[in-house]
Amino acid sequence: MWREASAGTSETLVTNGRDGRKRFRADPPMIVAESPMGEVIEARRFGASEIAGGGFETAAPMRFSAYDAAPRFRRGLASSISFEGIGLHSAETVRVTLAPAESGQGIVFCRTDLPECRVPARYDNVVDTRLCTALADAGRPEQRIGTVEHLMAALAGLAIDDAEIRLDGPEMPILDGSADAFVFLIHCAGIVESSMPRRMIQVMRPVRVTDGAAEATLLPVLNGEPGLSLDLEIEFAAAAIGRQHYALDLSASAFEQEIARARTFTFVSEIEALHAAGLARGGSLANAIVVDGADVVNPEGLRFPDEFVRHKLLDVVGDLALAGAPLIGRVEATRSGHRINNRLLHALFADPANYRIVPAAAAMVQPEAA
Numbered sequence: 001m002w003r004e005a006s007a008g009t010s011e012t013l014v015t016n017g018r019d020g021r022k023r024f025r026a027d028p029p030m031i032v033a034e035s036p037m038g039e040v041i042e043a044r045r046f047g048a049s050e051i052a053g054g055g056f057e058t059a060a061p062m063r064f065s066a067y068d069a070a071p072r073f074r075r076g077l078a079s080s081i082s083f084e085g086i087g088l089h090s091a092e093t094v095r096v097t098l099a100p101a102e103s104g105q106g107i108v109f110c111r112t113d114l115p116e117c118r119v120p121a122r123y124d125n126v127v128d129t130r131l132c133t134a135l136a137d138a139g140r141p142e143q144r145i146g147t148v149e150h151l152m153a154a155l156a157g158l159a160i161d162d163a164e165i166r167l168d169g170p171e172m173p174i175l176d177g178s179a180d181a182f183v184f185l186i187h188c189a190g191i192v193e194s195s196m197p198r199r200m201i202q203v204m205r206p207v208r209v210t211d212g213a214a215e216a217t218l219l220p221v222l223n224g225e226p227g228l229s230l231d232l233e234i235e236f237a238a239a240a241i242g243r244q245h246y247a248l249d250l251s252a253s254a255f256e257q258e259i260a261r262a263r264t265f266t267f268v269s270e271i272e273a274l275h276a277a278g279l280a281r282g283g284s285l286a287n288a289i290v291v292d293g294a295d296v297v298n299p300e301g302l303r304f305p306d307e308f309v310r311h312k313l314l315d316v317v318g319d320l321a322l323a324g325a326p327l328i329g330r331v332e333a334t335r336s337g338h339r340i341n342n343r344l345l346h347a348l349f350a351d352p353a354n355y356r357i358v359p360a361a362a363a364m365v366q367p368e369a370a
Helices: 149-157 180-189 251-259 266-277 307-321 338-349
Strands: 013-016 030-033 041-042 058-061 073-077 081-086 093-099 107-111 118-120 127-130 134-137 141-147 163-167 191-195 199-203 207-211 216-221 228-235 245-249 263-269 289-292 328-332 355-359
Touching: 073 118, 073 134, 081 180, 107 141, 118 266, 118 328, 134 338, 149 180, 149 251, 180 191, 207 338, 216 338, 228 307, 245 251, 245 307, 251 307, 263 266, 263 307, 266 289, 307 328, 307 338
Parallel strands: 107 163, 199 328, 228 328, 263 289
Antiparallel strands: 013 058, 030 041, 030 081, 073 191, 081 093, 093 163, 107 118, 127 134, 134 141, 199 355, 207 216, 216 328, 228 245
């Protein structure tokens, strides 16, 4: 037997019909994952190909309606799934297991190569925001876990509240530089809903932070469904990017279809300096867009004409997922980055009057207007 999984609107999944083992391929990089039963799972993007050794079946794309309804109860993973990949900055090969967790635990990262290393995925455990978001226990900086933002975005996008992330190295694998592979893996593991009511953080007053030319604001939602809406603008001197704008009401289908596949990016002019600083040592054209002035170096080009701003929006979703519960509010940001995203959460929680904790099913009170 095999489990149907989502690969997006333009992709197809295949399974070996002879022995029931799931094999999907990714070009590039190859994503190899194993279920608890030792099944090998691979992901192939942009179309299906036959697996050697047997015929194949085609899996229809997953229907999103069940996922777009705002969950009233906490959700987690149905089973464990493991994979390995290269860290973007460390260049180390890291093995990761996404595992179910007790309802109410939240998202917790566990370094299996270190003793008693459990770091809750919270904004106040962020220790570094240079070109990624890194977590660590405040009293044990050696327990650092880097580049958590893409997985956190996928978990938030699919409304996963509880999971244990086990890894045997200092950094989450970058995979293809987007959240797409994480979405795929979560669907393969399966999503279950518990009997514990889901709680959310409702923004009650406008909160604004600035960092040079960067600006980010959290605003109350005055009307509409409770959830998170985002409006982001970026601007870079490189002609390949320039000024881009994107807005999104966060839901599972919007996340998967509009931003999950958007990749991280860098500039040819900065690569040497990054390497000298010990950063981006695992970077390649397989896991990042590389920009050189008006040109995109990657031979396959872009996945979206505005892939750069979509990826920045993906980062915002992942960084704000460190609030500890889903947000009800609106984010407006210009030239955002990991540091200002984290500062926005610190500013939100600095004053209890800025927010309230509400059951997901509760009617919203009228917050203050901007």
